[in-house]
Amino acid sequence: MEKITTRADMRHYAARHGAETGFVPTMGYLHEGHLSLVERSRAENRRTVVSIFVNPAQFNDPGDLEKYPVDLERDFAMLRAAGVDAVFCPPRAEIYPRGVPPLQMAYPDLMRRLCGAARPGHFEGVLLIVHNLLQWLQPANAYFGLKDYQQYLLIKKMALDLEFTTNIVGCPLVRESDGLAMSSRNVRLSANGRTQALALSRSLFHAADLWKNGHTVAELRSALASGMASLRTDYAEVCDAHTLEPLHDKATRKAQTLIAVAAFVDDVRLIDNVLID
Amino acid sequence: MEKITTRADMRHYAARHGAETGFVPTMGYLHEGHLSLVERSRAENRRTVVSIFVNPAQFNDPGDLEKYPVDLERDFAMLRAAGVDAVFCPPRAEIYPRGVPPLQMAYPDLMRRLCGAARPGHFEGVLLIVHNLLQWLQPANAYFGLKDYQQYLLIKKMALDLEFTTNIVGCPLVRESDGLAMSSRNVRLSANGRTQALALSRSLFHAADLWKNGHTVAELRSALASGMASLRTDYAEVCDAHTLEPLHDKATRKAQTLIAVAAFVDDVRLIDNVLID
Numbered sequence: 001m002e003k004i005t006t007r008a009d010m011r012h013y014a015a016r017h018g019a020e021t022g023f024v025p026t027m028g029y030l031h032e033g034h035l036s037l038v039e040r041s042r043a044e045n046r047r048t049v050v051s052i053f054v055n056p057a058q059f060n061d062p063g064d065l066e067k068y069p070v071d072l073e074r075d076f077a078m079l080r081a082a083g084v085d086a087v088f089c090p091p092r093a094e095i096y097p098r099g100v101p102p103l104q105m106a107y108p109d110l111m112r113r114l115c116g117a118a119r120p121g122h123f124e125g126v127l128l129i130v131h132n133l134l135q136w137l138q139p140a141n142a143y144f145g146l147k148d149y150q151q152y153l154l155i156k157k158m159a160l161d162l163e164f165t166t167n168i169v170g171c172p173l174v175r176e177s178d179g180l181a182m183s184s185r186n187v188r189l190s191a192n193g194r195t196q197a198l199a200l201s202r203s204l205f206h207a208a209d210l211w212k213n214g215h216t217v218a219e220l221r222s223a224l225a226s227g228m229a230s231l232r233t234d235y236a237e238v239c240d241a242h243t244l245e246p247l248h249d250k251a252t253r254k255a256q257t258l259i260a261v262a263a264f265v266d267d268v269r270l271i272d273n274v275l276i277d
Numbered sequence: 278m279e280k281i282t283t284r285a286d287m288r289h290y291a292a293r294h295g296a297e298t299g300f301v302p303t304m305g306y307l308h309e310g311h312l313s314l315v316e317r318s319r320a321e322n323r324r325t326v327v328s329i330f331v332n333p334a335q336f337n338d339p340g341d342l343e344k345y346p347v348d349l350e351r352d353f354a355m356l357r358a359a360g361v362d363a364v365f366c367p368p369r370a371e372i373y374p375r376g377v378p379p380l381q382m383a384y385p386d387l388m389r390r391l392c393g394a395a396r397p398g399h400f401e402g403v404l405l406i407v408h409n410l411l412q413w414l415q416p417a418n419a420y421f422g423l424k425d426y427q428q429y430l431l432i433k434k435m436a437l438d439l440e441f442t443t444n445i446v447g448c449p450l451v452r453e454s455d456g457l458a459m460s461s462r463n464v465r466l467s468a469n470g471r472t473q474a475l476a477l478s479r480s481l482f483h484a485a486d487l488w489k490n491g492h493t494v495a496e497l498r499s500a501l502a503s504g505m506a507s508l509r510t511d512y513a514e515v516c517d518a519h520t521l522e523p524l525h526d527k528a529t530r531k532a533q534t535l536i537a538v539a540a541f542v543d544d545v546r547l548i549d550n551v552l553i554d
Contacts, residue, residue, distance in 0.1 A: 163412050
């Protein structure tokens, strides 16, 4: 497994292999969710490149950035075992030699919804790094987990609007056996918090059942609220999966509906969602 | 001279010739200023491509868009005579097949200065189209006139921050023999307005002389204001050429100073500037 640490070497890799490469951008501290993206990429491309970069531009909370778990040796071992061809793991100064640039890439309407409302500047930082990673590597496909559904939606739109040649692929969220959505942040939960955190997925599954059984949006909201009553909830929303606008009643059922939640457990911000076709 | 009208054909051109191409993006209705960019490009590149596209995304005033002068046959003849290899002149639906996308690319600090303050959304539209034109053509160099100094500065920063492989080249403003800065919009001036418009360049030259002779920023501002008193002035500013922040007195003299003005004559918005090293 090749290790690449500079933008110039990413460009060299792109010139030789970009067109046959599937790309999985990550912030490291990998779990089964990441490996499912790697697996998908390996099935669809001759080569798979994973990046590991904890992008400071997308952390609106400096404390969250400091606490973000890091274990590069463990990550490398996992990627090697998963058959990854190359890992791009640059130091911060390589990515932002002049500091984080003040360029703001924004979809104002989409970004004022869900996580965008709670984390000002977060998605602008995501779009910036994803733009540049794709610019350097020029992969045929890039894989993103649907756990970060809003992120996926924004990246998909950016790739379309900025005419990227890379195909953006959204991949199903991966859960622990008890239903908790996998996240690098889960390691920061206490034993008690780990149990409490199940309220997110349980509330979502319950709401999805209600939805399938024809209940109203108001009933779903109320079920989500009571299911998550024990947590400090950031949002619990039922929305149009394309615009992220909240649905107001059954009459506004859309082709795709997103039920999404965010809550703090042990001061760790967790998100989860269910996408209903 | 090859005529290219689709994004796909721009990409094909890029794959064959991008690396040896100099690019001059324009909105058409060409004048000597544009031809000076073509000349520079031809001197520095094996091939020169010019685009002609009146970009609706950068017109904050729909009336200005409707009144923007168009004469493609005249433009083609000028470009052919100037030895241009290819012209990209797509229809609007080719560039924005889903309408103008809601993606906002912004440098908030720079964009609240000068023309950015008066034309909300203008530079966001400029960055979007320039991003995509460079994405399609992948030229070695792209040439922009310094008459639109703020535009040049923003594009230069975007190209740096988004890691474009294209080198962004700023080229000197070109004037009529009486000093008026060349602009496609000049054709909309009446004979009387054409004379009035000279107040812009005359005020600038006078201010630049004062500056060189050690006068204060306050004295420059007052000279600009009285020189342009007969016009409806949008701004008349003395600023740091890198940040576009207004200078406040002689003590803040910078390595590069920009004196820039914008005013309406016959309801036509004209801009001009002098850059002092």
